[in-house]
Amino acid sequence: MSICEQYYPEEPTKPTVKTESIPGPESQKQLKELGEVFDTRPAYFLADYEKSLGNYITDVDGNTYLDLYAQISSIALGYNNPALIKAAQSPEMIRALVDRPALGNFPSKDLDKILKQILKSAPKGQDHVWSGLSGADANELAFKAAFIYYRAKQRGYDADFSEKENLSVMDNDAPGAPHLAVLSFKRAFHGRLFASGSTTCSKPIHKLDFPAFHWPHAEYPSYQYPLDENSDANRKEDDHCLAIVEELIKTWSIPVAALIIEPIQSEGGDNHASKYFLQKLRDITLKYNVVYIIDEVQTGVGATGKLWCHEYADIQPPVDLVTFSKKFQSAGYFFHDPKFIPNKPYRQFNTWCGEPARMIIAGAIGQEISDKKLTEQCSRVGDYLFKKLEGLQKKYPENFQNLRGKGRGTFIAWDLPTGEKRDLLLKKLKLNGCNVGGCAVHAVRLRPSLTFEEKHADIFIEALAKSVNEL
Amino acid sequence: MSICEQYYPEEPTKPTVKTESIPGPESQKQLKELGEVFDTRPAYFLADYEKSLGNYITDVDGNTYLDLYAQISSIALGYNNPALIKAAQSPEMIRALVDRPALGNFPSKDLDKILKQILKSAPKGQDHVWSGLSGADANELAFKAAFIYYRAKQRGYDADFSEKENLSVMDNDAPGAPHLAVLSFKRAFHGRLFASGSTTCSKPIHKLDFPAFHWPHAEYPSYQYPLDENSDANRKEDDHCLAIVEELIKTWSIPVAALIIEPIQSEGGDNHASKYFLQKLRDITLKYNVVYIIDEVQTGVGATGKLWCHEYADIQPPVDLVTFSKKFQSAGYFFHDPKFIPNKPYRQFNTWCGEPARMIIAGAIGQEISDKKLTEQCSRVGDYLFKKLEGLQKKYPENFQNLRGKGRGTFIAWDLPTGEKRDLLLKKLKLNGCNVGGCAVHAVRLRPSLTFEEKHADIFIEALAKSVNEL
Numbered sequence: 001m002s003i004c005e006q007y008y009p010e011e012p013t014k015p016t017v018k019t020e021s022i023p024g025p026e027s028q029k030q031l032k033e034l035g036e037v038f039d040t041r042p043a044y045f046l047a048d049y050e051k052s053l054g055n056y057i058t059d060v061d062g063n064t065y066l067d068l069y070a071q072i073s074s075i076a077l078g079y080n081n082p083a084l085i086k087a088a089q090s091p092e093m094i095r096a097l098v099d100r101p102a103l104g105n106f107p108s109k110d111l112d113k114i115l116k117q118i119l120k121s122a123p124k125g126q127d128h129v130w131s132g133l134s135g136a137d138a139n140e141l142a143f144k145a146a147f148i149y150y151r152a153k154q155r156g157y158d159a160d161f162s163e164k165e166n167l168s169v170m171d172n173d174a175p176g177a178p179h180l181a182v183l184s185f186k187r188a189f190h191g192r193l194f195a196s197g198s199t200t201c202s203k204p205i206h207k208l209d210f211p212a213f214h215w216p217h218a219e220y221p222s223y224q225y226p227l228d229e230n231s232d233a234n235r236k237e238d239d240h241c242l243a244i245v246e247e248l249i250k251t252w253s254i255p256v257a258a259l260i261i262e263p264i265q266s267e268g269g270d271n272h273a274s275k276y277f278l279q280k281l282r283d284i285t286l287k288y289n290v291v292y293i294i295d296e297v298q299t300g301v302g303a304t305g306k307l308w309c310h311e312y313a314d315i316q317p318p319v320d321l322v323t324f325s326k327k328f329q330s331a332g333y334f335f336h337d338p339k340f341i342p343n344k345p346y347r348q349f350n351t352w353c354g355e356p357a358r359m360i361i362a363g364a365i366g367q368e369i370s371d372k373k374l375t376e377q378c379s380r381v382g383d384y385l386f387k388k389l390e391g392l393q394k395k396y397p398e399n400f401q402n403l404r405g406k407g408r409g410t411f412i413a414w415d416l417p418t419g420e421k422r423d424l425l426l427k428k429l430k431l432n433g434c435n436v437g438g439c440a441v442h443a444v445r446l447r448p449s450l451t452f453e454e455k456h457a458d459i460f461i462e463a464l465a466k467s468v469n470e471l
Numbered sequence: 472m473s474i475c476e477q478y479y480p481e482e483p484t485k486p487t488v489k490t491e492s493i494p495g496p497e498s499q500k501q502l503k504e505l506g507e508v509f510d511t512r513p514a515y516f517l518a519d520y521e522k523s524l525g526n527y528i529t530d531v532d533g534n535t536y537l538d539l540y541a542q543i544s545s546i547a548l549g550y551n552n553p554a555l556i557k558a559a560q561s562p563e564m565i566r567a568l569v570d571r572p573a574l575g576n577f578p579s580k581d582l583d584k585i586l587k588q589i590l591k592s593a594p595k596g597q598d599h600v601w602s603g604l605s606g607a608d609a610n611e612l613a614f615k616a617a618f619i620y621y622r623a624k625q626r627g628y629d630a631d632f633s634e635k636e637n638l639s640v641m642d643n644d645a646p647g648a649p650h651l652a653v654l655s656f657k658r659a660f661h662g663r664l665f666a667s668g669s670t671t672c673s674k675p676i677h678k679l680d681f682p683a684f685h686w687p688h689a690e691y692p693s694y695q696y697p698l699d700e701n702s703d704a705n706r707k708e709d710d711h712c713l714a715i716v717e718e719l720i721k722t723w724s725i726p727v728a729a730l731i732i733e734p735i736q737s738e739g740g741d742n743h744a745s746k747y748f749l750q751k752l753r754d755i756t757l758k759y760n761v762v763y764i765i766d767e768v769q770t771g772v773g774a775t776g777k778l779w780c781h782e783y784a785d786i787q788p789p790v791d792l793v794t795f796s797k798k799f800q801s802a803g804y805f806f807h808d809p810k811f812i813p814n815k816p817y818r819q820f821n822t823w824c825g826e827p828a829r830m831i832i833a834g835a836i837g838q839e840i841s842d843k844k845l846t847e848q849c850s851r852v853g854d855y856l857f858k859k860l861e862g863l864q865k866k867y868p869e870n871f872q873n874l875r876g877k878g879r880g881t882f883i884a885w886d887l888p889t890g891e892k893r894d895l896l897l898k899k900l901k902l903n904g905c906n907v908g909g910c911a912v913h914a915v916r917l918r919p920s921l922t923f924e925e926k927h928a929d930i931f932i933e934a935l936a937k938s939v940n941e942l
Contacts, residue, residue, distance in 0.1 A: 034578060037586045037599065041816035042575045049570040049579050050562070060580050071573040072822045084569040089560070091521070097564070097832060098555040099520040100800060102542040104513045107505060108520050109531050115508045128508065133604040134823065140664050144681060151680040166675040170657075172683035176675065180682050186641075192821050193611050194684075195665035204637040204647065205817050209622040210615060212648035213665075213682060217641075326822065329571060345512035346676050350663050351543045351797065352605065357828060361568060 003372050004451045007081060008054035014459055015056065015433025016064045022430045024061030044435070052079035055449060055456050057435055065430065066459055069437035073266065073298050073447035076327040076365045077374075081451075087364035096356035103131075103353040104346075114356060117363030118330065120370070123296070123308040125318030126334035128341075131354025135297035135325035136191025139260065141348065142321045142333040143182055143195055146258035146291035148342045149320075151178065153289060157343055180257040181213065183248060183290070185220035187268030187440070190260055190295055199260055202268040202440065216252045218245045220261075220271055225402045227272075238277045245281065249288045258291035263309040266298035269440030270404060270413030278313040285320075292319040293333075301327035302369050302450050305379035305409030312408075327449075330355065330362035374450040375409070382409035385446070385457040389414070392461070396468050399425070410452055413445045421471060428467035434460055474843050475922045478552060479525035485930055486527065486904025487535045493901045495532030515906070523550035526920060526927050528906055536901065537930055540908035544737070544769050544918035547798040547836045548845075552922075558835035567827035574602075574824040575817075585827060588834030589801065591841070594767070594779040596789030597805035599812075602825025606768035606796035607662025610731065612819065613792045613804040614653055614666055617729035617762035619813045620791075622649065624760065628814055651728040652684065654719060654761070656691035658739030658911070661731055661766055670731055673739040673911065687723045689716045691732075691742055696873045698743075709748045716752065720759045729762035734780040737769035740911030741875060741884030749784040756791075763790040764804075772798035773840050773921050776850035776880030783879075798920075801826065801833035845921040846880070853880035856917070856928040860885070863932070867939050870896070881923055884916045892942060899938035905931055 004011060018024070023031060023045040031040045051058040055078055057067040067075075077084060087093060092110050101108050119129055130145065132138040152159075161176070169176025184190060184199035191197065192206055198213040200206055219241045224230035249256045263278060265271040278294075285292040299309035301324070306312060308322065318336060325331035332354065342348050369375060386406050393400035398417055405412035416422035422442045429436045439445040448456065475482065489495070494502060494516040502511045522529040526549055528538040538546075548555060558564060563581050572579050589600055601616065603609045623630075632647070640647025655661060655670035662668065663677055669684040671677055690712045695701035720727045734749060736742040749765075756763040770780035772795070777783060779793065789807060796802035803825065813819050840846060857877050864871035869888055876883035887893040893913045900907045910916045919927065 030580065030583070031578075034583045034586075037590060038578065038582060039575070039601075039812060039816065039819070040578065042820065043578050044576050047572060047577045047579050049566045049572065049581075052570060057577070071571065071577060074571065074573060074822060079570050080566075081569060085565060088565045088568040093568070094556060094559045095520045095551075097559040097828065098552060099523065099550050100542065100545065101518060101520065102545060104510070105515050106518045106528070106542060107502075107509065107511065107514050108518050109501065110520075111509060112501070112505045115505075119508060133608065134821065136821065137604065137608065137664070143665070144663075147680045147682070161675065161679055165679060169675050169678045169683075170672055171688070172669050172685055176679055177681060177683035192615075193608070193664055193666070194614070195682075198643050201641055204632065204640050205815065207640045207643075208632055208636060208647055208818070209618045210648060211618070211651050211666075211684060212640075212643035213684075214643055217643075341510060344676065345510065347679070348510070349513065350605065350607065351545060355826075357568065 002453055003374070003377060004054060004453050007078060007451060011054035012056045012064055015066045017431055017433050018063055019061045022063065024059065024063060026061045027059055030060055049079060054078040055452055065433055065435040066456060067435045068446050068448045068460060069435050070447050070449045072437065074326040075449045076301055077368055078449045078451040083368050084361060084364055087360055090360070093357060093360050096360060100352065101356065102351050103356070104349050108356070110356070114359045114363060118359060118366065121307060121366035122334045123322050124311050126322055126336045128335050129332055130348065131330065131332040131359065133355055134331050135323070136193045136196040138297065138323040138325050138331040138333055139190045139196045139295060140193055142293050142323050143258060144348055145321060145333065145335070145340050146293060147180055148347060149291060149340050150180065150257035152339070152343060157339060179254045181215040181252060181254040183216050183218060183245070183256045183259045185261060186217045187220055187265050187271060188217070188262060189265070189267030214254060216248045218248050220265055221273060221277055223272060225404050226406065234274065235276065238274055238280070242277065242280050242284065246284055249284065249290060256290055258293055259285055260293040260295055262295045262299060263313065264299050264411060266445065267439055269443050270445050272404060275313040278310060279315055282315045282317070282319065291321065293321045293323065294319050295323050297323060297325045299411065300324045301365070302375045302378055303327065303409050303447065304411040305375055305382055305407070307369065307375055328362045328365060330358040369450065378409040378450050381453055381457060382412065384454050385410060386412060388457060388461045392465060392468065399468050399471065410446055410448050413439065413443050416442045416444065418442055424471060425467055428470050429463060432463040432467050434463045473924055474845070474848060475525060475924050478549060478922060482525035483527045483535055486537050488902055488904050489534055490532045493534065495530065495534060497532045498530055501531055520550060525549040526923055536904055536906040537927060538906045539917050539919045539931060540906050541918050541920045543908065545797040546920045547772055548839055549920045549922040554839050555832060555835055558831055561831070564828060564831050567831060571823065572827065573822050574827070575820050579827070581827070585830045585834060589830060589837065592778060592837035593805045594793050595782050597793055597807045599806050600803055601819065602801065602803040602830065604826055605802050606794070607664045607667040609768065609794040609796050609802040609804055610661045610667045610766060611664055613764050613794050614729060615819055616792060616804065616806070616811050617764060618651055619818060620762060620811050621651065621728035623810070623814060628810060650725045652686040652723060652725040654687050654689060654716070654727045654730045656732055656736070657688045658691055658736050658742060659688070659733060660736070660738030685725060687719045689719050691736055692744060692748055694743060696875050697877070705745065706747065709745055709751070713748065713751050713755065717755055720755065720761060727761055729764055730756055731764040731766055733766045733770060734784065735770050735882065737916065738910055740914050741916050743875060746784040749781060750786055753786050753788070753790065762792065764792045764794065765790045766794050768794055768796045770882065771795045772836065773846045773849055774798065774880050774918065775882045776846055776853055778840065778846055799833045799836060801829040840921065849880040849921050852924055852928060853883065855925050856881060857883060859928060859932045863936060863939065870939050870942065881917055881919050884910065884914050887913045887915065889913055895942060896938055899941050900934060903934040903938050905934045
């Protein structure tokens with residue numbers, strides 16, 4: 001019995017689409033009502049999570065889709081996973097929900113076990129964790145850790161603040177509120193709050209009208225595919241981008257305290273960074289005393305075939321901070337150097353210091369991935385799926401440009417010739433029973449949960465071939 | 472039977488402190504172990520939420536304290552409240568926990584009911600809500616709404632972005648990323664992310680080493696107490712501070728798009744703003760086209776004797792945005808003008824768009840407060856408590872300076888002569904069975920849950936008298 005069959009003996013055997021358009025009439029009716037109190041303009045349909053199961057999401061019209069988008073890459077183990085239901089019904093969960101603690105001041109006796117369970121899923125080389133609430137929050141907490149560390153290296157870890165710092169910070173002025181920057185990359189997505197938003201650089205709509213920090217964006221490599229046939233050109237591209245990073249660190253008007261990068265830029269188009277590039281960034285960050293942050297918010301938790309995507313690059317020495325959220329449900333950052341713990345309490349602090357209810361879910365997800373060897377399964381299924389896609393690519397090369405993600409589990413994407421064609425393909429896919437997302441301007445990104453198996457890949461490929469034919 | 476007896480027939484009748492110091496030996500032992508994976512330096516003790524009940528919190532040494540701090544003012548209905556346990560065990564909650572939706576793209580059929588339940592608790596004059604994850608997040612989402620609205624008023628609500636805006640924003644430059652400011656007040660606390668942190672101005676330790684926006688802080692009124700004996704002086708103080716606000720709006724180097732204020736500055740020392748002051752701010756914000764944001768993160772959800780503290784000021788026309796978190800468990804902002812809905816989708820957006828699990832809890836809390844008339848009870852108990860405190864003030868005037876919060880439910884505070892004396896009083900209170908928090912440098916703040924009744928006030932007053940005597 002496959003793992004999916006173990007979890008979901010009642011999982012549908014195929015998608016069912018009953019309505020002629022999506023959202024269907026019942027979705028439209030209920031979305032209109034919901035629209036009185038909620039911004040429903042981005043809604044694909046109104047979901048019925050009670051009826052959704054495993055790899056299938058159901059809407060209120062009774063349409064059931066094979067889900068390769070999984071709540072914008074945020075469902076790790078399928079819908080209504082029995083192991084998570086068990087965690088959700090545990091006494092620890094009830095307490096976490098009704099007696100939400102201010103963890104910093106009044107940590108609970110449950111916390112030690114909860115955190116140690118989460119740390120079992122830490123990336124290689126990391127053994128501490130700090131908790132937040134979302135991907136953007138995780139990245140901004142990481143920025144705070146980086147700024148504190150960066151200034152501590154300049155000032156001395158145990159040195160006290162000067163009177164000038166204590167006074168100026170209350171006016172939002174230097175030296176207490178120093179002019180320091182986080183370097184990120186063009187096409188990056190690190191969240192939509194103000195500091196995370198200043199590092200995000202994928203689409204204007206995410207950022208327009210918001211004040212931003214004057215922080216730099218370097219070039220992220222743009223590779224030629226397939227990778228194994230273009231290694232010389234891609235190495236040149238890496239070196240070109242690395243030179244820009246180094247130049248920006250040396251010349252930007254504000255000192256660069258930290259660098260943040262996604263190992264695969266997801267929202268920005270599924271752009272991959274090579275092992276070479278990620279390692280060279282480690283060398284540069286060490287050379288210039290810049291904190292190295294890897295954003296695994298979308299790439300983390302198994303979908304690339306490793307628990308954390310940057311483990312493919314085996315960066316040495318390990319990076320400083322690794323942020324997570326989405327499929328882990330809980331958010332925060334991992335680190336290993338105790339010097340990233342601020343020299344005084346109440347510097348990295350807030351009322352809740354994380355969300356124990358979501359930490360319990362994260363622990364259960366990590367345990368299931370480990371027990372059921374789901375990263376290995378994802379690698380296997382990803383390879384199977386990629387081969388099938390290469391088959392389609394041969395048949396329809398124009399509609400499968402830059403097919404990428406080989407050897408990266410089910411974390412696969414390709415480009416259509418235009419955004420209009422991509423949008424049309426996603427629409428046809430839905431009508432043919434598959435819920436799939438796009439990224440950047442004209443890319444399709446596959447983000448099924450880790451319970452996606454070969455049989456689901458077959459159903460998807462059939463629907464995809466049909467949909468491409470209909471373009 | 473009192474409401475507390477209905478909720479908690481087994482609630483302890485008095486505190487029990489078994490250890491000679493706090494944290495006790497078992498707390499110390501377990502905190503040391505937890506310290507390997509968590510910053511335990513700010514911990515008061517290690518809490519046992521399984522054994523905590525109603526107004527009493529228990530630690531792992533078996534000490535049971537009457538809790539007047541309630542997780543930094545974040546527990547609305549006491550520990551292990553049966554109505555919240557019921558909500559936590561509901562099928563909607565299980566779904567919210569295991570199938571966490573990306574609400575913007577895939578809203579659930581449960582969402583309409585959940586949001587309408589939350590809106591039953593909206594402040595007078597507000598009838599829309601936008602959801603976030605924490606107080607800091609709520610404030611930053613409100614800033615985003617304010618910036619979008621402010622620019623839309625300049626540009627035209629339906630006008631499109633210029634090419635120059637679309638290009639410059641990707642470099643974090645104006646005009647796409649405009650130079651705009653949020654005006655806040657000295658001693659304010661609005662959170663610790665980067666934009667919210669730029670409006671926070673209570674203690675250097677919250678902000679040191681973090682880059683900040685160059686945003687202004689006006690003077691928040693400092694009143695003389697008791698208020699009814701100092702109305703002339705306090706009116707002058709209001710006018711003095713209002714003039715500073717107006718001057719800053721007129722002269723600050725960056726245009727002020729929004730103003731944010733707590734009706735009672737909580738973290739900053741329980742500083743109250745008068746009805747007159749809050750209304751005049753409405754007049755000024757209308758005159759200068761500034762968005763008016765009330766931060767009810769700590770003052771909201773009943774503890775002042777009204778559901779939302781600023782309702783005492785009956786501000787006309789109603790303010791633009793009201794943020795909430797803490798005792799509501801869910802976070803976000805209320806508003807009433809549909810123009811605060813951005814002209815395009817995906818501008819106020821993120822993966823989760825809030826946390827349905829916490830929204831369900833918020834709805835249950837609002838329902839209980841309404842059903843059990845808990846704001847009225849809080850007013851009554853607050854008046855009772857305040858009179859008792861006035862009695863102690865007469866006896867120990869030096870240790871009860873600026874007693875404040877009369878007619879504001881249990882949201883009461885006073886000053887000790889020094890921070891050392893305040894800290895000592897809090898320590899003695901704990902040893903005498905009461906968990907109480909401080910704020911600013913030398914204030915004591917009372918923040919019991921809404922289930923705090925006269926009998927609890929009596930126990931507290933007795934412990935307080937004893938503790939003050941021991942100073």
